[in-house]
Amino acid sequence: MYASLFAFFQEAVDRLEGVSSGDWTGPGKSARPRKLDPRPEDEPIRLWAHANGYLVNDRGRIPAAIREAYKASQG
Structure with a gap:
């Protein structure tokens, strides 16, 4: 599924970015609309x-490292 252990950990870090421990409204309820x-x-x-x-999924969040690499390649 992953090209390397680094790719696995990079995705794990990217998924954890923005995870908050505050403003929890209860089971199945998010603090803000998705x-x-x-x-x-x-x-x-x-x-x-x-x-x-x-490695980037066809849907969902694009990791910050990939966004930065893209911006750098654009000049």
Whole structure:
């Protein structure tokens, strides 16, 4: 599933970013509504990541490291 142990840990870190221990409203209830629509700027980043050997899911959050690499490649 993962190309390396580093890729596994990187995804774990990215999933844990933004996890908060405050403002819990109870079972099944989030403190704020989730944004379900993908951002339109995500698709070019995903295409670039796939073409350049990065592991990125077709849906969901794009890791910060991949966003930074994409921005750096754009000049």
